[in-house]
Amino acid sequence: MTWPTRRRAGRRARALSCSLLLAAGLSGCDDEPECHISAVFMGALQGPAAWSPTGRDHCGFADTQALAQDTLAMAFVNEQSDVGESLYVMIEQSSIGPGGFAGRMIYTRAGQVWASYPGTCTVGLPDFEYEEWSLIDFVRFEGSVICPEPLVSTTPDNGELTMTNIEFGGHVHAEVLVYPFP
Amino acid sequence: MARHLTPPRPVLPVALATLVALAGLGPVAPAVAASPSSPSPAALDEVRLPSGGFVRGQIQALMPGQYVEIRKLDGEIQRFEWSEIQSVVKADGTVVERDSAAAPVAQPEPTWEPGTESGTAGGVDPGFGEATPSDAGQSVDGTASTGAGASPGFVPTGTPGPDASVGPTIEIAVDRKGPPVSLYRLGDSTRALCEAPCNQAIRPGYLFVASSGKRIGKGFEITTDAPGYRVDVKRSSPLRKWSGVALIPVGLIVGIGIGIIPALHNVPKSKVAGYAVGGTLIGLAGIGGGVTLLMFSRSKVEVLPQTGLARR
Structure with missing residues (x-):
């Protein structure tokens, strides 16, 4: 049996056992990370945007070591987008908890990147709860971002992007994933 | 009083049988023409009787040339005039022919030894019944009558004992259908x-029941109590x-499986203890249920004295 086949078989077995457990009323088995984010775009893009991705590949903390030290990034990847769309809320802290933090926003779409300058946004996290699980702990949070300055495109031709009414939340793994930053 | 026994040891019954057989040789009366013969099956x-029939039981009184009285297995005593009989065959094989009878000789009461077939308890009991044709051919103790093995000689019975009966009546009740028990x-x-269902008088001793060649439950003792x-x-x-047999491993596997779920699946730590407790309970329930089923699956024999049972 090849490795992918074994991995699929293992996933099936886990899914089956978990389904049986859920059917037996034993909840809380292998919860998938889930999150949501919404904002209103102005400038290079117009209109509201909102998505609610699920899974550890679409919701969670991203590794920002390639961009900056002592920075955490919460990633929201729109799995429904055909062109590839994601939002990153970055907090300039090595640890995170309830409160307000200086941060920045990064928006990617179809290979194009808009980013605010570091420390120009304010990230509010009034609800932040750490949950201990048997294998991977979870974090449940709700917050908002205020970016008074527009996001700047890394390519001069795309113009600026203003984002308002940025709200986000989620229930994600409390570990930093190795994430393919744009 | 019924008493459950451990599996029989072959030495003791053989020794008892030997002792009883030796004791039974003592009271042979020389005044009667008697000779040993093969014991009757029961x-x-x-x-x-001259008709070819026979009546089995315990001789209560034997007056050669006059009459013989026998207590049947149902407790009834029948009296036969000497002219009505063909011969008398004693349990130890001695035979008294009608024509060779001389005079009655009283013998001391033999004692019964548990676990043997040869012990008898004799005695004269008034109120004899009369032989009827329907009595001929009566067979007890589950054996077939052959009518063979008769030879001259007989050991007469002695005085009445405290228990002159053949033995208690045994009723066998089987819980469900199957091979004969x-x-x-x-x-x-x-x-x-x-x-x-038996419903026959059986001589006291150590007994057991079996079906299809396999013993059921433990042995037990019946007495004249x-x-x-x-x-x-x-x-x-x-x-x-x-x-x-299936429930025990299934319960163990399911219990262990639930118990180790937190190690295989990501679950809140607040529920880990619940998984451990649930797995343990399910495992224990499986083991307990399996053992209970095994216990209730075993064959069992329960012997209950029937104090109010009227002897027929």
């Missing part, structure tokens, strides 16, 4: 005493047995 006294005497598994015994036989249940 080891009972037998009055043989038979009653055997410990040490002699080749000859069934009777087959369920009770007029009868009810033997409740519960057959083994293969369904329960294999259900129990």
Whole structure:
């Protein structure tokens, strides 16, 4: 049996056992990370945007070591987008908890990147709860971002992007994933 | 009083049988023309009739040339005039022919030894009944009458004893249908005493029941303390047995599986203890249920003295 086949078989077995457990009323088995984010775009893009991705590949903390030290990034990847769309809320802290933090926003779409300058946004996290699980702990949070300055495109031709009414939340793994930053 | 026994040890019954057999040689009366013969199948006294029939039981009184009285297994005593009989065959094989009878000789009461077939308890009992044609051919103790093995010679019975009966009546009740259940005497598994529901008088001793060549439950002892015994036989249940055999590993596997779920799946730590407790309970329930099924699947024999049973 090849490795992918074994991995699929293992996933099936886990899914089956978990389904049986859920059917037996034993909840809380292998919860998938889930999150949501919404904002209103102005400038290079117009209109509201909102998505609610699920899974550890679409919701969670991203590794920002390639961009900056002592920075955490919460990633929201729109799995429904055909062109590839994601939002990153970055907090300039090595640890995170309830409160307000200086941060920045990064928006990617179809290979194009808009980013605010570091420390120009304010990230509010009034609800932040750490949950201990048997294998991977979870974090449940709700917050908002205020970016008074527009996001700047890394390519001069795309113009600026203003984002308002940025709200986000989620229930994600409390570990930093190795994430393919744009 | 019924008493459950451990599996029989072959030495003791053989020794007892030998002692009783030696003791039985003592009271042979020289005044009567007697000679040993092969014992009757049921080891009972037998009055043989000219018609070919016979009556089995225990000789209560023997007056050669006059009459003979025999207590049948149902407790009734019948009296035969000497002219009505062909011969008298004693349990130990001695035979008194009608024509060779001389005079009655009284003998001391022999004692009965548990676990043997040769012991008798004799005695004169007034209120004799008369022989009827229907009595001829009566067979007890589950053995067939052959009518063979008669030869001259007889050991007369002695004075009445405290227990002049053959033995308590045994009723065998089987819980459900299946192969026939038979009653055997410990040490002699080749000859069934009777087959369920039995309802026959059986000489006291150590007994056991078996079906299809397999012993059911433990052996037990019947005595003359009770007029009868009810033997409740519960057959083994293969369904329960294999259900129990299956339930134990299934319960263990499911219990262990639930117990180690937190190590395989990501669950809140607040629920880990619940998984451990639930897994343990399910495992224990599986083991307990399996063991219970196994226990209830075993064959069982329960012997209940019937104090109010009227002897027929």
